[in-house]
Amino acid sequence: MRDGIRNIKVHAIVLILVIISEFIGVHSFKVGPGTLVLLPMLYALVIGAFMGPKFLKAVNQKDMVGAGSLVGVTLMLLMARYGTTVGPNLPAIIKSGPALLLQEFGNLGTLFLGIPLAVFLGLKREAIGAAHSVAREPNVALIGDVYGFDGPEGRGVMGVYICGTVFGTIFYGLMATAAAAYLPLSPKALAMASGVGSASMMTASVSSLSAMFPQMAEELQALGAASNMLSGLDGLYMSLWMALPASEWLYRKAYRVKYGTEPERPLAEGGK
Amino acid sequence: MKFSEAIAVLIIVAVMSLIGNLVGFHNGIVESLPGMIFLVALCVAGIALGKVVPGNIPNVAWIVLIGCIVTYPGFPGSAVFSGWVKKVSFLSLTTPILAYAGLAIGKDLDLLKQTGWRIVVVSIAVFIGTYIGSALIAQGVLTVTGQL
Numbered sequence: 001m002r003d004g005i006r007n008i009k010v011h012a013i014v015l016i017l018v019i020i021s022e023f024i025g026v027h028s029f030k031v032g033p034g035t036l037v038l039l040p041m042l043y044a045l046v047i048g049a050f051m052g053p054k055f056l057k058a059v060n061q062k063d064m065v066g067a068g069s070l071v072g073v074t075l076m077l078l079m080a081r082y083g084t085t086v087g088p089n090l091p092a093i094i095k096s097g098p099a100l101l102l103q104e105f106g107n108l109g110t111l112f113l114g115i116p117l118a119v120f121l122g123l124k125r126e127a128i129g130a131a132h133s134v135a136r137e138p139n140v141a142l143i144g145d146v147y148g149f150d151g152p153e154g155r156g157v158m159g160v161y162i163c164g165t166v167f168g169t170i171f172y173g174l175m176a177t178a179a180a181a182y183l184p185l186s187p188k189a190l191a192m193a194s195g196v197g198s199a200s201m202m203t204a205s206v207s208s209l210s211a212m213f214p215q216m217a218e219e220l221q222a223l224g225a226a227s228n229m230l231s232g233l234d235g236l237y238m239s240l241w242m243a244l245p246a247s248e249w250l251y252r253k254a255y256r257v258k259y260g261t262e263p264e265r266p267l268a269e270g271g272k
Numbered sequence: 273m274k275f276s277e278a279i280a281v282l283i284i285v286a287v288m289s290l291i292g293n294l295v296g297f298h299n300g301i302v303e304s305l306p307g308m309i310f311l312v313a314l315c316v317a318g319i320a321l322g323k324v325v326p327g328n329i330p331n332v333a334w335i336v337l338i339g340c341i342v343t344y345p346g347f348p349g350s351a352v353f354s355g356w357v358k359k360v361s362f363l364s365l366t367t368p369i370l371a372y373a374g375l376a377i378g379k380d381l382d383l384l385k386q387t388g389w390r391i392v393v394v395s396i397a398v399f400i401g402t403y404i405g406s407a408l409i410a411q412g413v414l415t416v417t418g419q420l
């Protein structure tokens with residue numbers, strides 16, 4: 001992290017990215033019946049990605065590692081802002097408490113969609129690591145603990161983790177606008193669903209919703225932040241006690257449907 | 273993570289956010305300064321609590337909790353704090369974070385290539401599944417409890 005802080009070049013590039021992105025500003029486009037919202041953070045992310053050695057060559061490996069080491073601390077200011085958004089809205093959040101708590105079980109939706117699809121695409125036990133959860137840091141740590149990182153489950157969870165890091169934020173931003181425009185779901189429900197345990201994905205989703213429904217912006221941000229905190233609290237236990245057993249079960253079912261035989265036993269049953 | 277290092281990063285990001293807040297949202301630097309200093313102070317307090325209190329509770333959990341308490345209606349000064357912080361646009365705080373994250377993405381692109389297209393397809397299903405799953409339940413409960 002020290003190298004990252006002392007890397008003036010990285011800070012200078014980030015500052016330029018911030019100024020360019022903010023200068024472009026928020027843009028909404030009418031697409032069919034819906035609205036596509038583009039936010040400065042998306043420009044900053046995309047232009048930043050193009051600075052790498054593959055494209056513009058403005059940053060090298062050392063700069064990229066340095067920038068990555070700082071992301072955790074840079075998130076803190078945003079989290080402080082979230083806290084100050086939740087506080088004034090706490091009475092409203094408590095009123096939405098049942099919905100907020102119960103929607104956490106919707107995070108299991110990932111495995112019911114993901115496991116059959118992964119098996120159908122030909123993945124074996126990678127499927128369990130990949131599709132048991134949305135694969136943020138706590139889930140990665142959990143899979144490493146239960147199965148080990150060098151096995152197929154570890155490869156699966158790392159694959160989805162990397163995808164989430166690379167394009168998860170953009171995907172959540174666009175998915176939120178698409179869902180709000182085309183699905184009969186209220187912005188409040190979508191804001192609650194935004195909290196999947198990743199601050200940047202939640203922010204992308206909630207910011208897009210706020211831009212579409214500016215009169216509810218404060219409430220939507222508060223609901224998203226509260227839901228994300230809940231996911232951070234319960235995510236690990238939910239994965240361990242519910243998502244992993246359900247994934248194993250669904251994996252066996254899907255495997256039998258596709259291959260007509262029982263799947264091989266996992267190599268490491270509890271890789272500790 | 274050293275305390276001094278975290279504070280250095282916080283100040284750098286705070287300055288960038290102030291500039292972004294000016295360029296993108298036309299909130300003057302002087303008028304948004306109290307809110308930004310307040311946010312930095314919340315972070316510092318959160319990191320300090322994370323170091324002092326046993327139990328390995330993440331810093332961000334403390335930061336959100338303190339921010340939540342001091343702006344809860346009825347807490348002394350909560351209205352003043354909320355007023356300061358409102359001048360710091362929410363979105364202007366997100367831009368520097370994703371600029372750093374964007375710069376860091378370059379090193380993950382090769383890894384992504386290795387994992388193959390199937391994992392990418394599964395990832396998309398995973399993102400959609402958790403989002404729509406949660407949204408459907410939330411919508412159902414909000415409807416049943418009459419909050420829509």
